Amino acid sequence: MEFKVIKTDQPKLENFDFSDIPFGKYTSDYMVVAEYENNQWNNWRIMPYQAFPMLPKCTTIQYAQTIFEGMKATLGKNDTPLLFRPELNIKRFNLSAQRMCMPEVPEAIFLDAIKAIVKLEKDWIPKGKGKSLYVRPTMYATGDSLGVKPSETYRFIIFTMPSDVYYANPVHLVTEQKYIRAVKGGTGEAKTGGNYAASLFPDKLAKQKGFDQILWLEGDAFQKIQEVGTMNLFFVIDGVAITPKLSGAILRGTTRLNTIEILQDKGYQVEERDIFIQDILDAYHANTLQEAFGVGTAAVVTNVATITHGDLKMVLPDVENRPIASLVYDEIEGLRNGDVEDTRGWMIPVE
Numbered sequence: 051m052e053f054k055v056i057k058t059d060q061p062k063l064e065n066f067d068f069s070d071i072p073f074g075k076y077t078s079d080y081m082v083v084a085e086y087e088n089n090q091w092n093n094w095r096i097m098p099y100q101a102f103p104m105l106p107k108c109t110t111i112q113y114a115q116t117i118f119e120g121m122k123a124t125l126g127k128n129d130t131p132l133l134f135r136p137e138l139n140i141k142r143f144n145l146s147a148q149r150m151c152m153p154e155v156p157e158a159i160f161l162d163a164i165k166a167i168v169k170l171e172k173d174w175i176p177k178g179k180g181k182s183l184y185v186r187p188t189m190y191a192t193g194d195s196l197g198v199k200p201s202e203t204y205r206f207i208i209f210t211m212p213s214d215v216y217y218a219n220p221v222h223l224v225t226e227q228k229y230i231r232a233v234k235g236g237t238g239e240a241k242t243g244g245n246y247a248a249s250l251f252p253d254k255l256a257k258q259k260g261f262d263q264i265l266w267l268e269g270d271a272f273q274k275i276q277e278v279g280t281m282n283l284f285f286v287i288d289g290v291a292i293t294p295k296l297s298g299a300i301l302r303g304t305t306r307l308n309t310i311e312i313l314q315d316k317g318y319q320v321e322e323r324d325i326f327i328q329d330i331l332d333a334y335h336a337n338t339l340q341e342a343f344g345v346g347t348a349a350v351v352t353n354v355a356t357i358t359h360g361d362l363k364m365v366l367p368d369v370e371n372r373p374i375a376s377l378v379y380d381e382i383e384g385l386r387n388g389d390v391e392d393t394r395g396w397m398i399p400v401e
């Protein structure tokens with residue numbers, strides 16, 4: 051599909067300082083926009099990044115009918131922009147839409163729209179390993195009625211942000227035994243704003259106690275491990291990589307899937323299974339807890355330094371001795387900048 055482009059007369063690109071890009075601060079010049087009305091998507095266009103007015107009784111403000119995705123475009127060899135398995139994000143976006151009772155975006159148009167904005171904003175993609183143009187598809191209700199029912203109108207936007215290497219220092223975790231991120235049957239599998247809103251208060255309490263992120267447990271027994279912060283979680287115990295199996299409350303991370311497939315490819319044993327905090331305590335005491343790391347699009351891999359559970363602080367091996375986390379990071383970043391050959395057909399060039 052072709053997208054009409056409405057030009058900006060104030061491009062920011064020329065004066066943009068690529069040597070210092072704080073995460074999440076700067077957007078590029080343009081965004082894709084479409085509106086949903088009369089049961090269909092209309093008015094597809096690319097226009098300058100800007101605000102849209104919203105009435106106080108808008109369904110998004112009152113009832114949080116809103117979803118998003120997060121993905122990255124990078125420069126491969128010969129500076130060709132590359133997308134990393136965008137179909138996973140597109141499918142997940144539409145699953146989130148279903149759960150939040152919102153209209154789906156047709157997959158082919160969605161992919162065309164991502165390609166169009168990345169192509170137009172190619173010069174916004176920072177060069178260098180680990181750097182990227184972060185792509186944020188977003189949909190929100192624009193309905194203007196206080197009734198508790200799905201909105202009849204929506205806006206779909208894809209905006210982009212240049213991002214530097216996200217150096218994640220090893221994180222100190224604390225298990226959360228009062229608050230719950232998501233429950234089976236809830237909205238934990240959807241990438242929806244409400245999940246994030248609900249996590250802010252427990253996250254603030256954890257930070258006040260000196261921790262970086264929360265190790266989320268399944269309520270209300272608080273034994274089964276779900277995720278860490280806003281990432282999926284892997285442990286390596288005795289050479290075997292394990293990650294919580296999808297339960298309906300765990301976000302279906304694309305990096306989680308990539309990690310599983312990469313490790314299996316490289317001959318590692320990977321298990322998706324229920325993991326209880328007791329399993330981790332046992333491995334820690336038996337000296338077989340070798341690695342723990344979060345995975346997600348932003349930082350790719352975030353090593354865990356310590357896990358505090360009640361009175362016990364488990365200190366994990368030095369990050370220099372984390373071969374599996376390093377392998378995953380190097381493979382994914384290598385694919386993204388073309389240093390690693392794409393034998394799996396994951397990378398989609400934007401030409």
Ligand SMILES: *Cc1c(COP(=O)(O)O)cnc(C)c1O
Pocket residue numbers: 120241277279280281282301302303304305306345346347348
């Ligand atoms: C987005 C997200 C992840 C990571 O998903 P990726 O597709 O790997 O970026 C994990 N957990 C939560 C709660 C998320 O919102």
